[in-house]
Amino acid sequence: MTHAVRHDAMRAGNLAVVLGALDRRGPLTRAALAEATGLSKTTVSKLVGDLIEAGMAVERGTVGDGERGRPGMAVGLSGHRVAALGLEINVDYLAGCVVDLSRTVRLLRTQATGNRSGAPAEVIGRLRTLAETLLAEAAGLGLSVAGCIVALPGPVDQATGNIHRAPNLGWRDVEVPGLLELPLPVLADNEANLAALGELWFGSGAALGDFLHVSGEIGIGAGLVVEGALFRGAHGYAGELGHVVVSPDGPQCRCGATGCLERYAGQDALLTPEENMTGLVARLHAGDATALAACEKAGTALGVALSSAVNLFDPDTIVLGGIFAPLFPWVSGPAEATLHRRLGQMRARVPAVVVSQVGADGASLGAAGQVIQRIIADPGAFLLAPQR
Amino acid sequence: MTHAVRHDAMRAGNLAVVLGALDRRGPLTRAALAEATGLSKTTVSKLVGDLIEAGMAVERGTVGDGERGRPGMAVGLSGHRVAALGLEINVDYLAGCVVDLSRTVRLLRTQATGNRSGAPAEVIGRLRTLAETLLAEAAGLGLSVAGCIVALPGPVDQATGNIHRAPNLGWRDVEVPGLLELPLPVLADNEANLAALGELWFGSGAALGDFLHVSGEIGIGAGLVVEGALFRGAHGYAGELGHVVVSPDGPQCRCGATGCLERYAGQDALLTPEENMTGLVARLHAGDATALAACEKAGTALGVALSSAVNLFDPDTIVLGGIFAPLFPWVSGPAEATLHRRLGQMRARVPAVVVSQVGADGASLGAAGQVIQRIIADPGAFLLAPQR
Structure with missing residues (x-):
């Protein structure tokens, strides 16, 4: 491992530690962040600067600094730039939503449509149109959508996004993410898993x-x-x-x-x-x-x-x-x-x-929330990648 | 927290780290233990000394020291002093075993006996006799039995050892550990849970x-x-x-x-x-x-x-x-x-x-193994307590 690679890996790890602390504990001063993470104040200041520049964190006014009582500028997650797309194919409807990094729901659409025994290409084509509409609207709101997860009604292979069998759609072995052809990373997961996460994060x-x-x-x-x-x-x-x-x-x-x-x-x-x-x-x-x-x-x-x-x-x-x-x-x-x-x-x-x-919106909300979870767990992958 | 208490807590934590490394990775030199745990060689040597003195670790001859190739004296878990008692009450039999710290089964007894609708005091009395026999035999082998878990056929409250309902024994709300009156710490758990752990550790x-x-x-x-x-x-x-x-x-x-x-x-x-x-x-x-x-x-x-x-x-x-x-x-x-x-x-x-x-012995083996697991997770509680 070269010095540069090792440095990038360490920086990516530290970015995740800082962003994770802001996600779990809410806005904190840089001093409190240093104490919470065990990183030096200099390192925290540099990382916070990077996160602010990437639109993932924002200064949120002055707060007291815990025990010491000294006031400081609090830093919190920013919902203004980074966002995630959640999609769902179910038998009677398609759904989509955009959730920002602070887990605020920014866009939410449901489209009644009969997908039972619909050819995968046709149903996925309709979902692509819905997704493209949401991505255009998100861009209009100044949001950069970092990734997408599609909720599917059946068991999904996590690694490939392959849905082995969706008896109620009449589908076998359909790799939805690839067929969706969206200009961003796309994964798939089971709708019931994602709906439970939707209830956890948004219910x-x-x-x-x-x-x-x-x-x-x-x-x-x-x-x-x-x-x-x-x-x-x-x-x-x-x-x-x-x-x-x-x-x-x-x-x-x-x-x-x-x-x-x-x-x-x-x-x-x-x-x-x-x-x-x-x-x-x-x-x-x-x-x-x-x-x-x-x-x-x-x-x-x-x-x-x-x-x-x-x-x-x-x-x-x-x-x-x-x-x-x-x-x-x-x-x-x-x-x-x-x-x-x-x-x-x-x-x-x-x-x-x-x-x-969260009802019928649970799975698409959970899908978007899962993308946000992944960004917070590894912001470096997003932040260190070339920006679109 | 006084300085002495804080020191004891830190020492207990470090003892667990060292013993846990020996349990997971097998015999290691003190140098390899220092590298595996992140503790200094001086601290490791002191802790290893304490563990050897308590009969929980033992020197096991010379081994190569990983990458460096320098030979050193390896230290491993010792099965010669510390042991655990596992017991089981089931409908048609009582079972008991003694397992030492290195997870070697030292004693194993099964006793066919009709416990269906047996009064708790009577059944527990028979189990006490079996336990006392095993404790006496263990003492004869030079083993010090640190604790006991009883496997019971029904849902057990982990905190109290209360079995809420054992329909096949005809029992309701029986607090087995207290009634057993053994001269060592006794807990209870569900037999199916313990049998699964028995398969994990001994199967x-x-x-x-x-x-x-x-x-x-x-x-x-x-x-x-x-x-x-x-x-x-x-x-x-x-x-x-x-x-x-x-x-x-x-x-x-x-x-x-x-x-x-x-x-x-x-x-x-x-x-x-x-x-x-x-x-x-x-x-x-x-x-x-x-x-x-x-x-x-x-x-x-x-x-x-x-x-x-x-x-x-x-x-x-x-x-x-x-x-x-x-x-x-x-x-x-x-x-x-x-x-x-x-x-x-x-x-x-x-x-x-x-x-x-492991078959019918699974639950009592899992019970003893679970006691060993607890000792390894917190050897300080055993080692720092007054010795019997």
């Missing part, structure tokens, strides 16, 4: 403790957040709640198995043909007996699958997102009753079931 | 990747090991595979729910009245149709519950321990077939199903 977050976040529309997924981090499993395929067994002799599922949760509580089990979620919610409000019975059945099945998940994961809280957010008033009761019936005697405490604060 | 270990270890006899539990550490859940109650749903309308379980795995694959579903595991295995070898059909049914139910667990946890490997170790030739086939049927289309790779290398 109820830390108040939930360790939580299992349920999402999805036709498919059902879940993401487990343990001590503020996503539990991914050995291959990134953890949390596939939609294929947990409700009844092994139940109806055939698109995944190849039978009696999966998805067949009892996915959107297809709830909506009449041609109906959308708004129509179903209207029927529920009007007291339609068929709709009420379908939600009762879905909520009970959800409770059965969640009781298995609680037996295995033992979370503090269960968060219902995706379609279960608008349906919360009708599905949460039977789900909670089933959880208490199945778990109440064995456990001192059955997890609370609460509604997601 | 196939790291070769398994992230693994789900299934254990139990009448009850069925599981422990998930992720990156070499146990996944405990928010309250330490994760891995309750025995109460994962196989069929929600199935038979009533002792836990209060219906159709739990335990009712299909627990020992009570397999043995005829008065039969033990040896008898069942003899019938299986003899080709008894009833026994073969029961194992086929149990293996399939196990596959159903494990498919839910794989959907949620995504492990590399599934290890069958407890009663499923002797039954492996008869249950693993149907379990694997069910896993492939339910998971094969969605996942690029279905986890391998392998047999435990």
Whole structure:
């Protein structure tokens, strides 16, 4: 390793330490930053200068300097320049958002569109148009979008962005990032994982403790957040709640198995043909007996699958997102009753079931938030690269 | 904090750093230890001296000193003085073992005894007798037993050692450590958690990747090991595979729910009245149709519950321990077939199903290993305490 390379690696590491401290602790003086990071004041001043120049940090007025009481100029994360693009392909909609470095949501779009059995090139073409619109609007706001993550409804290989199988889209082995052809780094991840992170960063977050976040529309997924981090499993395929067994002799599922949760509580089990979620919610409000019975059945099945998940994961809280957010008033009761019936005697405490604060936007918000997380973990890769 | 207290805290921390390096990396020279830990050679020499004096480390002859090639005296963990006691109460047996600091199993005893519906005081009395025998034998070997963990068949509160409910023992809210009245620190933990750690430290270990270890006899539990550490859940109650749903309308379980795995694959579903595991295995070898059909049914139910667990946890490997170790030739086939049927289309790779290398001894070995783990993580607490 040459001296220059070693110096760049050290500088990149120190930039991450300083930016991480500003992210976790909020605005700090340079003196407080030096104390928090163990770096010298001279080094901190130089790094802060670099971050300010890159538009990643900003001076935010005078504050007291902790114990000593001497006032100083506080430095905080800046949301004015660096941003991230989050996208989502789901069966009935496309979604996109732009989130800045301070995790403020700057742009948010949802587009209803039937993607079921749509050819990958066609669906990805529509997503590209949405992304290009968002990138143009972000540029108009003075934002430089550093990267993008696409949320997909199925298991995704983290390394390649390949979605092995998305039965509800009818896709097999589609490498979405490459096909998207956007002029910035693009990765892909499972929508349920990203929706859980969306809830962590843009929803109820830390108040939930360790939580299992349920999402999805036709498919059902879940993401487990343990001590503020996503539990991914050995291959990134953890949390596939939609294929947990409700009844092994139940109806055939698109995944190849039978009696999966998805067949009892996915959107297809709830909506009449041609109906959308708004129509179903209207029927529920009007007291339609068929709709009420379908939600009762879905909520009970959800409770059965969640009781298995609680037996295995033992979370503090269960968060219902995706379609279960608008349906919360009708599905949460039977789900909670089933959880208490199945778990109440064995456990001192059955997890609370609460509604997601981010709902259908969770996955695209989580996707953008994950890009921000990566930038904060390695600002050097962004800051030391040639600027576009 | 006084100077003396601060000094003791620093010394305790440094002792843990040195002992941890010897545990992870095997015997090292003092020079290599200084390089590995970042401590000065003088400090390392002093700490090594303390560890040798306490019988926790030992000089092991001359070795080359890494890059430099200078030979030096290597220091390694010593198994000659410090040891741990592991105990297990299960429904049909009591078990106990003594493991030394170098994780060598020094004593191992299993005692067949019917504990079902046994009064806690009576069962714990028998366990005390077993423990006292092991402690006396350990003393005869020159071992000083630093602590004990008891494995229990049900969810255990880590802080108090209280077992909230052990339906197969008929116990509620029994604080086993206090009732055991042994002259050393005693904690308790769930047998399935400890059996998974037993497999990690005394069985196939790291070769398994992230693994789900299934254990139990009448009850069925599981422990998930992720990156070499146990996944405990928010309250330490994760891995309750025995109460994962196989069929929600199935038979009533002792836990209060219906159709739990335990009712299909627990020992009570397999043995005829008065039969033990040896008898069942003899019938299986003899080709008894009833026994073969029961194992086929149990293996399939196990596959159903494990498919839910794989959907949620995504492990590399599934290890069958407890009663499923002797039954492996008869249950693993149907379990694997069910896993492939339910998971094969969605996942690029279905986890391998392998047999435990520790079997019924796993939980007591894991319990002793966990005590050793605690000593290595905080040797100061042991070393700085007044010696018995």
